[in-house]
Amino acid sequence: MVRKSMLFTFLFFLTFINNGLAHTGLESSSPQDNEIVKEDLQEITLTFETKVEQSSTFQIKNSIGESIPIENISLTNNKIVGSLQYPLENGSYKVEWNIIGADGHPIEGEYHFTVQIPDKQSQIEQEQNQVKQPKQDENKKANEESKKFEQKKLPSYVIPSVIVVLILIVIGSFLLLMRRKN
Amino acid sequence: MLYAVIVSEVLLYLCFSLLMGSFLLYMVPSSNRPNIHVRRGTLMTAAGGIAFLSFFPLLQLILFLYEDIGLYQTIESVIFTFEVGQAWIFSYILANVLFIFIVWFDYQxxxxxxxxxxxxxxxxxxxxxxxSHASSLDLWKGFITHTSHFTAVTVWAGILLVVSWFSKDYSNWQNFLRWFTPVAITCFTVIVITGIILMTFVVDINDYVRSWVLSYGQALLIKHLLIIPLLAYAIINGILVRRKLRTNKSFNPKPWTRMESIVILLVFSVTAALGQQSPPHEIVQTIKSVGASKLFTTLYQGSFYPEMIVSFNINVTSGILMILAVLFLMLTVLSFIKKAPPVTSLFMSVLFVFTGYLSLVLSII
Structure with a gap:
């Protein structure tokens, strides 16, 4: 009976296993990641995989890193909709989201999109900007990353000496234990 | 605050185990268990503890948010509109009812x-x-798995805790083992299966070794290593003790179940620490946002970068350490056979985890 019920539980859970990996975070967005938007853009929608709690929010930054004011952010279940006062100008933008999922864990992330409306006067200007900015950005990023991943390695003699000590403990305690009666 | 949350989580698991273990053991006829005496005050503390300790994650959230929208408003919105807040209200009310129930009714x-x-x-x-975390990712699957995982843990750990620390004698121990061994095996099976499912929520099985780069993966690895000595104790307490009791009626098995419960406490602590780390849904992303585990980068011999592909490769150092780890595990059991003080075996199992950990981490290239 015990065996049967155990087998049953096992099969029961086995059916769940292959459902794959669930990801917390962004499910979809409008505009999408890396999308090139060719129309006036005044509303940004982020859809998440779980319900998002009050005080979840996002920011939009242009290529220089200035944030674009968002007029109104509304939360409904798993969606955040932000509307902008003016349509976005041509250029690349970064959306940084910062939410609290239904499990109460704060989660953050970012994605990029580009606005490229044809026949705009500022196009040439923007392109110039774009050429200049990413370089600076990359430099900054590389700097930050190398800081984060600075490694303090152990001196090379530590591990061998730890091993020697461990061997001594094994031998010592084995000898001590074998001296005792069963 | 981080440490406060971890400690509060460990205490919370203990409160649950204590309540579960006490009520279950009081349900068992007294001829099938040792004489136990859990004071009313102890269980009242445990029930109160659940109400109070389960508030800590909310407190952490409130402290995280209050600067933006003000303290009072944050408290109100976290408790009443957040999913975790509503779950806490439920727990709080229920824990209070249980508290009153313990005061009024003669459960003993x-x-x-x-x-x-x-x-x-x-x-x-x-x-x-x-x-729980998992339930928000995939409501029913997460809810069922997490609940069965935690129930099995509290049943197993709870009975073990109460019998080790709250029993007045060790009478009927063989009768007790007769039913507790199958219960423990069932619980352990459920724990392993649900544990694996819960793990796949956050770590792809194929990424298991890669996740060791992160603090989350490190904690997970240590937790899994701790489960092995726990099995050694299960063999000691379930099989070897039973044999010993057959020949020697006056043998006291309690010190050995106490050691097992201490290892469980260690597993609880690592689990609580695990809950506070960012889970590695996307490993490279996570490394970039929270950084790699300091423990890992210190031990890792090559140069580290976030996109690196780690693979498992046993070398001389890790091979020697692996053999030593196995020896420490054998010494854990040998300490029992040779009637050494129980603390010796605990020491050996801690060394097993340490050595095994070093061996695995050093075999990464």
Whole structure:
């Protein structure tokens, strides 16, 4: 009976296993990641995989890193909709989201999109900007990353000496234990 | 604050185990268990502890948010509109009812009352499962898995804790083992299966070794290593002790179950620490946002960069360490056979985890 019920539980859970990996975070967005938007853009929608709690929010930054004011952010279940006062100008933008999922864990992330409306006067200007900015950005990023991943390695003699000590403990305690009666 | 949350989590698991273990053991006829005496005050503290300790994650959230929208408003919105807040209100009310129940009803002598107490504890676990991390990713799958995982843990650990620390003698120990061994095996099987499922929520099985780069993966690895000595104790307490009792009636098995419960406490601590780390849904992304585990980068011999592909490759150092780890595991059991003080075996199992950990981490290239 015990065996049967155990087998049953096992099969029961086995059916769940292959459902794959669930990801917390962004499910979809409008505009999408890396999308090139060719129309006036005044509303940004982020859809998440779980319900998002009050005080979840996002920011939009242009290529220089200035944030674009968002007029109104509304939360409904798993969606955040932000509307902008003016349509976005041509250029690349970064959306940084910062939410609290239904499990109460704060989660953050970012994605990029580009606005490229044809026949705009500022196009040439923007392109110039774009050429200049990413370089600076990359430099900054590389700097930050190398800081984060600075490694303090152990001196090379530590591990061998730890091993020697461990061997001594094994031998010592084995000898001590074998001296005792069963 | 981080450490406060970890400590509060460990205490919370203990409170649940204590309640579960006490009510279950009081349900068992006294001829099938040692004489136990869990004071009313102890269980009242445990019930109160659940109400109070389960608030800590909310407190952490409130402290994280209050600067933006003000303290009072944050408290109000976290408690009343957040999913975790509502789950806490449920737990809080239920824990209070349980508290009053413990004061008023004689659960120590009437089995029906200890059964009701058991049901209350089960309901509290459901509340916890509802608020858990996994359940928000995939509601029913997460809820069922998390709840069964935690229920199995509290049943197993709870009975073991109460019998080790709250029993007055060790009478009927063989009768006790007769039913507890299958219960423990069932619980352990459920824990392993649900544990693997819960793990796949956050770590792809194929990424298991890669996740060791992160603090989350490190904690997970240590937790899994700790489960192995726990199995050694299960063999000691389930098989070897039973044999010994057959020949020697006056043998006291309690010090050995106490050691097992201490290892469980260690597993609880690592689990609580695990809960506070960012889970590695996307490993490279996570490394970039929270950084790699300091422990890992210190031990890792090559140069580290976030996109690196780690693979498992046993070398001389890790091979020697692996053999030493196995020896430490054998010494854990040998300490029992040779009647050494129980603390010796605990020391050996801690060394097993340490050595095994070093071996695995050093075999990464």
């Amino acid at each position: 002598n009437k089995r029906i009352y200890s059964f009701i107490g058991f049901l209350f504890t089960l309901l509290l676990i459901l509340g916890l499962g509802w608020a």
